[in-house]
Amino acid sequence: MIFYPLGKYILLLKAVFRKPEKWSLYRKEIFHEMNYMGVGSLGIICIISIFLGAVTTVQTAFQLVSDLVPKSVIGGIVRDSSILELSPTISAIVLAGKIGSSVASQIGTMRVTEQIDALEIMGINSPGYLILPKIIGAITMIPLLVIISIALSIVGGYLAGTASGAVTPQSFIEGLTSDFIPFTFTVSMVKSVIFAFIITSVAAYQGFYTHGGALEVGQSSTKAVVISCIMILFADYIVAQLLL
């Protein structure tokens, strides 16, 4: 039952990575997607990241009741949870909704209006032309968005912590700068590349194999979001298990 779609998915990916007919046209598409996905998602990522950090600070401070634990721990906790989990995973879930649904509905519409057939007839490898630029766009831009998200999350944490008086600026900075394990950042980047791949490839798969009309395009895009969210969390667990 799961093997049939899985096989189809793998075959589609195989077609996606065929040699492009003409790099110059692909390059144009890649830049277009990078702009759309990267710049287009900047706003929402900034907003959620600031709140992520703020909430983490406030809640950590709430749980830190013991006087034996220094308040500077809050800085470290905000930093590590942003890098390791919150920024890559929450951003990916939000982007699955934003990018995933638009990729699925765009490709799905092209399918039901025979635009994909038109590409095929011209002798163009349609999975490659339509999907490869999106995958490349996502796996280059989403890690960048995650880096921005990490930075803003820490800023959000700092602001919320100092504004509410839960932690002094000095001890937040102290916690932030001590005991940093650079490897956590690597894990974060690995996660975001994998999530980016999941978001675009799952959405493209759903769109590419849409049958029917407008109704089915809507269903494909819903399915794309649901499936990629589940896959993201699953991959999150696997990466954490393997790398940490």
Added chain:
Amino acid sequence: MIEIKNIRKSFGHRTVLKGISAEFKDGITNLVIGGSGSGKTTLLKCMVGLHEPNSGSVFYDERNFTSMNFEARTHVRTEIGMLFQGSALFDSMNVEENIMFPLNMFTELSFKEKRDRVNFCLERVNLAGNNQLLVSELSGGMKKRVGIARAIAMNPKYLFCDEPNSGLDPKTAIVIDELIQEITEEYRTTTIVVTHDMNSVMGIGENIIFLHQGTKWWEGSNKEITTTDNKELNEFVFASKFMKKLQK
């Protein structure tokens, strides 16, 4: 020349094409006619490989298309131009980009040469000067004509048109028919036109194939079609009162 041998195609349990063989010569306009749902579009799609036929084969000038791998098919496909029933224009691009798209992908022409080619094609479909319009700004008939312009952009050896003049006014419909006829004769393309427009049948039908219930029911020319005693074909051709009057 395109030859099809015993093409069968079913969707699930429903058999749409029940073994169709035919020959489509170059330099003349070949028409495929038949009622709605008789499998005309399906036949066209089987010929160009958008549907894989369940059995049978398609030959493009003696080259067996059905047994080709992806790369070999790509080569044949660059020689194919196709107009889809729903036009299938790329809606993220404007008219000029649509027509230029195959040129960008498969030729090394300069921008000016490509632009000239686009203008030439647009002129032929009576749409000169509409380069910058978006697909969403086109009327149904204009979409059809842009679709034709895109199909002929690469000077195809094989031209497939699925209902090129449905949704057009009678005058433009005739212009399009004549255009297809002209291109076919000028470049000796192998042209296959799916239609149920009787004006086209009478006007350009040098070789007509009538599909009925998934089989090739009748084959002949527009001169023979009015005099045939094939019952189903007569019902199809003389469906309108006007044509019935003409028949008498």
